[in-house]
Amino acid sequence: MDTHKEFARQVRRDILRMVHAVQSGHPGGSLGCTEYFTALYRVVLKRNSTFTMDGKGEDLFFLSNGHISPVWYSVLARTGHFPVSELATFRKLNTRLQGHPTTHEGLPGVRVASGSLGQGLSVAIGAALAKKLNQDESLVYCLHGDGELQEGQIWEAAMYAAGNKVDNIIATVDVNGKQIDGSTDEVLPMGNLSEKFSAFGWDVLVLEQGNNLEEVVRSLELAKTRTGKGKPVVILMKTEMGAGVDFMMGTHKWHGVAPNDEQLANALAQLPETSFGDY
Amino acid sequence: MSTYPKLGEKDTRSGFGDGLTELGRTNPNVVALCADLAGSLKMDQFIKENPERYFQVGIAEANMMGLAAGLTIGGKIPFTGTFANFSTGRVYDQIRQSIAYSGKNVKICASHAGLTLGEDGATHQILEDIGLMKMLPGMTVICPADYNQTKQATLAIADYEGPVYLRFGRPKWPIFIPENMLFEIGKAQVLKEGKDISVFATGHMVWLALQAAESLANQGVSVEVINIHTIKPLDREAVVKSVTKTGKAITCEEHNVLGGLGESIAAVLSENIPTPLKMIGVNDTFGESGTPDQLLEKYGLSVENIQTAILNMLK
Numbered sequence: 001m002d003t004h005k006e007f008a009r010q011v012r013r014d015i016l017r018m019v020h021a022v023q024s025g026h027p028g029g030s031l032g033c034t035e036y037f038t039a040l041y042r043v044v045l046k047r048n049s050t051f052t053m054d055g056k057g058e059d060l061f062f063l064s065n066g067h068i069s070p071v072w073y074s075v076l077a078r079t080g081h082f083p084v085s086e087l088a089t090f091r092k093l094n095t096r097l098q099g100h101p102t103t104h105e106g107l108p109g110v111r112v113a114s115g116s117l118g119q120g121l122s123v124a125i126g127a128a129l130a131k132k133l134n135q136d137e138s139l140v141y142c143l144h145g146d147g148e149l150q151e152g153q154i155w156e157a158a159m160y161a162a163g164n165k166v167d168n169i170i171a172t173v174d175v176n177g178k179q180i181d182g183s184t185d186e187v188l189p190m191g192n193l194s195e196k197f198s199a200f201g202w203d204v205l206v207l208e209q210g211n212n213l214e215e216v217v218r219s220l221e222l223a224k225t226r227t228g229k230g231k232p233v234v235i236l237m238k239t240e241m242g243a244g245v246d247f248m249m250g251t252h253k254w255h256g257v258a259p260n261d262e263q264l265a266n267a268l269a270q271l272p273e274t275s276f277g278d279y
Numbered sequence: 280m281s282t283y284p285k286l287g288e289k290d291t292r293s294g295f296g297d298g299l300t301e302l303g304r305t306n307p308n309v310v311a312l313c314a315d316l317a318g319s320l321k322m323d324q325f326i327k328e329n330p331e332r333y334f335q336v337g338i339a340e341a342n343m344m345g346l347a348a349g350l351t352i353g354g355k356i357p358f359t360g361t362f363a364n365f366s367t368g369r370v371y372d373q374i375r376q377s378i379a380y381s382g383k384n385v386k387i388c389a390s391h392a393g394l395t396l397g398e399d400g401a402t403h404q405i406l407e408d409i410g411l412m413k414m415l416p417g418m419t420v421i422c423p424a425d426y427n428q429t430k431q432a433t434l435a436i437a438d439y440e441g442p443v444y445l446r447f448g449r450p451k452w453p454i455f456i457p458e459n460m461l462f463e464i465g466k467a468q469v470l471k472e473g474k475d476i477s478v479f480a481t482g483h484m485v486w487l488a489l490q491a492a493e494s495l496a497n498q499g500v501s502v503e504v505i506n507i508h509t510i511k512p513l514d515r516e517a518v519v520k521s522v523t524k525t526g527k528a529i530t531c532e533e534h535n536v537l538g539g540l541g542e543s544i545a546a547v548l549s550e551n552i553p554t555p556l557k558m559i560g561v562n563d564t565f566g567e568s569g570t571p572d573q574l575l576e577k578y579g580l581s582v583e584n585i586q587t588a589i590l591n592m593l594k
Binding site (some may be wrong): 053056113116118119122123124126127129134136152153157159160163164 | 331336341344345346348349353380381
């Protein structure tokens, strides 16, 4: 677990350096979901050694809130999907690491484009249906922002999955309570998400400490035991936007803003270098 | 005697339904999704024979497009079915991001397209769908001419890798394309050779163009009728070849002239062989309730309108 935590620290360094280098991108949600991605790719996902689009016989992951691409790119690179050095191309012309993830440039690890919000749950459910048709017992994971739940398509998909007993999917919602224009309660109060998903027929798990790596792993492992029981599973994962960098926490302002040189130095000082090494 | 006599009458959507049924029997990867219009899309037989490969999604078209994109991951070939309006305008961003940009092998099958939807009126008569779909990079856009060709196209797109928009309609319509006529995606069909003017038509309008051409033949006017069943990729060679001979062109489509087949032909002509062109279609307006024939006449898409346009261009 210590190595995983060190890995997470390296991922945070990557996120900050990538976003700083191009003075654009979304550090807040990326930092908040670092433990989730670390747990998912280092512990939970059953993956084949080579990436294929069809992903037969392996667990699949879909990122629906595509703007937190920095954390995903860092973790994909550092789990062998493509060279770590490629992180330096993030958001630059001719890169495979587009601002929002895409299959268009053939980046290993990505199975659908995301960025326009609310679409990933439907795609993940479709992939879960294909797994059932293929008698493939591996699972489908997907991640969503809480602000993203304001999109109507999410609830079309939620209704479909429960109504059709799509029970080989584990959706996670990054509940950080923040979106671009402010807190989710200021922008559009969504009420009780746990009750909402329950009412839609989902098996709901609440993860109070989404920035505690052990807790994230435990929650994902628990969620796995709840699959195959006739209901889709959702984890409401409470995180801190900007987690790991003191001045980025407690505010929505770092949702999509890059640190300047001084802020980067300040942030990196809080996240000492690791044995994994910077890209 | 016409080269393409009327062989019978059937709705093009039944061509889709019968094609899908055949695919259900021959291609185990084909799956079908529908947003509460399975009867209208003639999907009943496929559903009966392949219940495990059918996904009724309810009135939730955005989710349907996403599910279809996801089903391709794992090797399925999803055919989505709903009306043309709900297949395109309603779900444009889902198609754009999850299907087209993501390069997913989804077949978007759209019925009740155009004015000939009839009495339901403008909310359902989409006249902009060809434009919406042809603008998407990588999207193939097919609008077959009759029942037989819609069935052929349905079979053909299953073997083609990539996103496809297949547009067809509601009313009974003459069948005139022989069952054994070769259908190739992207290959225009010269249905009637002529030397005075080229008429490029798509969908239901192909039959009307043929009627206009055959009637004018009695007056000594030689009209070439070309069936553009694939609007994208457009058979540019066939277009240029025909007008090189005739020097004049007319396009016919059950669609807004803005964004439709006519604009695609105009672009090919102006870049390659500038040619006088008349576009027959709906002129930047919405449709309304009425019978298909009444609507075609009111909006200037009847056989008589095509004849008049041809004669005017030959003056």
